[in-house]
Every structure is written in structure tokens, then in C-alpha cells.
Amino acid sequence: xxxxxxxxxxxxxxxxxxxxxxAIMEAMARPGTLHDLDGCTPPAPLAPATGAVILTLCDxxxxxxxxxxxxxxxxxxxxxxxxxxxxxxxxxxxFAFGTWGDLMPLNRFPAGCAEYPDRSSTLVAQSExxxxxxxxxxxxxxxxxxxLSVPDPHLLQANHAQYPxxxxxxxxxxTQIAALPRSTxxx
Amino acid sequence: xxxxAYNFAYLDEQTKRMIRRAILKGLAVPGYQVPFASRExxxxxxWGTGGVQVSAAVLTPEDRFKVIDQGADDTTNAVSIRSFFxxxxxxxxxxxxxxxxxxxxxxxxxEVALSEGQILVYQxxxxxxxxxxxxxxxxxxxxxxxxEYGLMHVKLYEDISRHGHIATAYxxxxxxxxxxxxxxxxxxxxxNPKLGDNPAIQLFGAGREQRIYALPPYTKVVSLDFxxxxxxxxxxxxxxxxxxxxxxxxxxxxTDDAGGRMFVCSDTDYCEDRQxxxxxxxxxx
Numbered sequence: 001x002x003x004x005x006x007x008x009x010x011x012x013x014x015x016x017x018x019x020x021x022x023a024i025m026e027a028m029a030r031p032g033t034l035h036d037l038d039g040c041t042p043p044a045p046l047a048p049a050t051g052a053v054i055l056t057l058c059d060x061x062x063x064x065x066x067x068x069x070x071x072x073x074x075x076x077x078x079x080x081x082x083x084x085x086x087x088x089x090x091x092x093x094x095f096a097f098g099t100w101g102d103l104m105p106l107n108r109f110p111a112g113c114a115e116y117p118d119r120s121s122t123l124v125a126q127s128e129x130x131x132x133x134x135x136x137x138x139x140x141x142x143x144x145x146x147x148l149s150v151p152d153p154h155l156l157q158a159n160h161a162q163y164p165x166x167x168x169x170x171x172x173x174x175t176q177i178a179a180l181p182r183s184t185x186x187x
Numbered sequence: 188x189x190x191x192a193y194n195f196a197y198l199d200e201q202t203k204r205m206i207r208r209a210i211l212k213g214l215a216v217p218g219y220q221v222p223f224a225s226r227e228x229x230x231x232x233x234w235g236t237g238g239v240q241v242s243a244a245v246l247t248p249e250d251r252f253k254v255i256d257q258g259a260d261d262t263t264n265a266v267s268i269r270s271f272f273x274x275x276x277x278x279x280x281x282x283x284x285x286x287x288x289x290x291x292x293x294x295x296x297x298e299v300a301l302s303e304g305q306i307l308v309y310q311x312x313x314x315x316x317x318x319x320x321x322x323x324x325x326x327x328x329x330x331x332x333x334x335e336y337g338l339m340h341v342k343l344y345e346d347i348s349r350h351g352h353i354a355t356a357y358x359x360x361x362x363x364x365x366x367x368x369x370x371x372x373x374x375x376x377x378x379n380p381k382l383g384d385n386p387a388i389q390l391f392g393a394g395r396e397q398r399i400y401a402l403p404p405y406t407k408v409v410s411l412d413f414x415x416x417x418x419x420x421x422x423x424x425x426x427x428x429x430x431x432x433x434x435x436x437x438x439x440x441x442t443d444d445a446g447g448r449m450f451v452c453s454d455t456d457y458c459e460d461r462q463x464x465x466x467x468x469x470x471x472x
Contacts, residue, residue, distance in 0.1 A: 021207050022247055025245065026388075030404060115331070118216065141214070143405045
């Protein structure tokens with residue numbers, strides 16, 4: 001086993017995961033806001049923020065889907081060693097990781113059911129660029145409106161139209177994250 | 188030395204991850220009750236096991252933690268939960284609402300307006316607002332999924348036909364973002380207007396019933412009512428006996444066995460702050 005597989009995790013898992021979760025929770029509670037998320041060095045092509053999401057939220061209870069070029073031996077081994085999360089296809093995953101393009105189409109992912117809308121995937125899309133400009137966001141967590149550079153607004157609108165069903169998004173870029181829950185309206 | 192034998196914030200990491208995932212789904216669907224695998228905690232059910240688990244999942248070493256029980260910082264429940272996290276998470280604690288970053292509460296929302304960056308964690312006994320109308324979980328799930336809340340309005344209407352007004356005084360049901368009817372935990376209905384459009388994140392944990400739900404900041408929350416019987420956040424018609432506050436929520440305290448009583452703020456921090464800045468009520472010593 002490569003050394004790179006065994007290293008790059010949180011230095012102090014309980015403390016680092018607690019701090020990372022607060023950043024993820026603030027992002028999910030206030031859609032459109034950017035937060036720093038760091039503390040680990042995952043193998044390429046995973047960004048540090050994507051790695052931190054994996055270490056904070058994934059474990060043996062969460063089937064995950066690796067889309068496109070993040071599905072490589074280095075990443076598979078790193079996730080297996082640090083989290084023990086089983087890999088699966090998009091139809092049964094709780095978390096999916098990849099670029100926006102690789103995650104498409106969205107209708108492959110579980111969107112929950114009427115009685116349990118929480119049984120839906122969280123899609124973690126790694127982006128080239130993440131900044132507070134672009135599409136206008138409104139909804140819970142946003143006082144008046146927010147702006148975020150999201151791809152394909154019409155797909156996000158279709159996802160929101162299923163509310164309370166739908167998938168939730170976390171966007172990562174380097175050491176930054178933002179989130180877009182299904183409750184957010186995108187214009 | 189036993190404290191060092193526990194993981195940060197008491198719970199093991201896998202449990203915290205499970206709770207954290209439930210919190211995120213709760214925030215994504217405001218007002219919807221997310222099932223979670225509640226753990227046995229070193230305290231009995233009814234003493235805030237749900238709130239404690241949510242607090243354990245969100246606390247970081249940098250936080251300042253406050254616990255209130257019916258508004259008071261100095262009751263048994265508040266003191267013991269505060270010292271629990273002092274020992275297991277090594278966090279600073281405070282009784283000042285403005286200084287706290289995480290506030291765990293049993294049945295009150297602090298009088299002082301909360302701000303961005305604060306998290307309010309509620310202890311919830313019965314998370315299902317429809318439970319006393321329909322005991323079967325399979326049915327209440329279906330009612331929520333179909334947005335079938337007529338029964339709740341019938342209950343409020345029966346209040347009116349029996350008492351002349353809506354007599355529900357606490358755990359007063361609310362509609363979240365025009366979708367889910369939610370039990371705000373047994374806070375007095377006086378506190379209901381503070382649920383909506385609040386800059387803080389509000390998380391609800393029900394340990395025995397194994398449910399977590401959430402309100403992101405600035406969520407629209409409306410108390411159920413009728414056009415001809417609008418929602419009324421009533422309170423005892425007195426000023427506080429100690430600090431003279433006119434618009435805080437009051438507890439009635441029996442002072443002797445000859446009918447003597449006084450009304451005091453239930454939020455002890457708010458009351459002490461006002462007294463410290465010179466406000467005096469009629470019963471102040």
C-alpha cells in the first residue's frame with residue numbers, strides 16, 4: 001500500500017471533523033455563502049475541501065459514488081483506508097463526488113420518497129471556480145437574496161421543483177465550499 | 188481522570204457523523220423530521236438526550252456554550268448539561284446570551300434577539316405535532332407527505348368551540364415555509380414569533396423519539412390560526428417583579444401559603460442584566 005494512501009487524513013479527527021462540520025453546516029444553512037474547509041491532503045484530483053467533506057460525513061454506513069476521473073485507484077484506496085465507505089453506482093449512493101459534468105444526469109440519483117425525503121443523495125461537485133456572483137438564490141437560510149456561481153440553473157430549478165424531494169449540492173473549489181439545498185430557488 | 192477516556196464531546200465519531208448527516212438533511216428540508224439512530228446518553232430520557240446529542244455533534248473547541256432550562260441558567264438540568272460539556276468537550280461556558288455561540292434550550296427562546304453565527308439547540312420531547320391526534324407513525328408520515336393537516340385545524344377549532352379561544356398555550360404548531368407543520372417543542376406560544384426570520388440556526392433534537400429537525404436562518408414560520416381567531420402570543424398581564432420588564436415571558440412564583448405570588452422573568456440572564464443596569468420591579472429586595 002502506498003504511503004499517500006495512509007497519510008493526508010485529519011491530524012486530530014474529532015476536533016478537525018467538528019470544525020469541518022461547522023463549515024459544512026453553515027454552508028448548508030446559508031446557501032450561497034462561502035466557507036473555508038481544510039485540514040487534509042487527499043490524493044489528486046480531490047480538492048482539500050472535497051477530502052474534508054469525505055472525512056467528515058462518510059463512513060461504512062454511507063455508500064458513495066465516484067464519478068468521472070475522481071474514480072481512480074489513488075482516491076479509491078484513500079477513501080477505503082480513511083472512511084471504509086463502500087463504493088456503489090449513482091442509483092444507490094448517499095454521497096456522490098465528481099465534477100458537475102461527470103455527475104450528470106441528475107435523475108440517476110435518489111431524490112428521497114414522499115414519506116422520507118431525507119433518503120436522498122448529497123452531490124459534492126468539485127468546481128474550477130466558486131464565487132458569490134451569477135445565479136440569484138432565494139429561500140430558507142437567505143435573508144433577501146444571495147448570489148453563487150452555479151452551473152446549469154435550469155437543472156437546479158428542476159431539482160427545486162420536486163421539493164420536498166430532490167438532491168442537495170455541496171460545491172467545492174480548492175479549500176472553499178458552498179452549498180445549495182433543494183429548498184433554494186435559483187434564478 | 189475519567190474525562191480523558193472519552194472522545195471529544197462524549198460521542199464516538201461514527202455516531203457524530205450519523206447525527207451530522209441528519210442535521211444537514213434537516214436543514215435542506217426545513218421542518219421535516221429526519222429519523223436518526225439516537226444513542227443512550229448518561230442521563231434519563233426527558234432530560235435532553237436529543238438536545239445533548241445534537242450539541243455534541245455541532246460543538247467545536249472554540250465555542251462558548253450556554254444551557255437554559257425554562258429560561259433559567261441555574262436549574263439542575265441546565266447546570267448538569269453545562270458541566271457535562273465542560274468536562275467532555277472542554278468548551279467555555281457562559282450564561283450571557285450574547286456571548287454564547289451554541290445555546291441548548293429546554294422550552295424557551297432567549298429574550299435577547301439572537302444573531303448570525305449563533306446556534307440554538309432545542310430539547311424536544313414529542314417531535315410529531317400530529318401524534319396526539321393520530322398515534323400511528325405510519326399514518327402521520329403519510330399525512331405529512333400529503334400535506335394533510337386538516338386534523339390540526341380541527342383541534343384548534345375544538346379549542347375555540349370549547350373555550351372561546353385557542354387554548355393551546357405551548358408547543359403551538361407552526362407551518363414552515365408553507366409546507367411542513369412542525370412542533371416547535373414545548374416553548375410557550377409567546378416565543379413562536381421568534382422562530383421565524385431568526386438569524387440563528389435552530390436545531391431540534393428528540394432523543395427518545397429519534398428525530399432531528401431544523402430551521403435554517405430567516406426561514407418563514409407561521410403559527411396556525413384562523414382569520415377570525417388570529418394567533419395571539421399571550422403572556423401574564425404583569426411586569427416582572429424583579430426587573431420591571433413589561434414584555435418578557437413571566438413565571439408565576441408562589442411565595443407563601445396565603446395566596447402571595449410574584450411574577451418574574453423566566454429568562455434569568457435577561458432579568459439579571461436588567462437589574463444590573465438599574466431596573467427595579469415592585470418585588471425587588
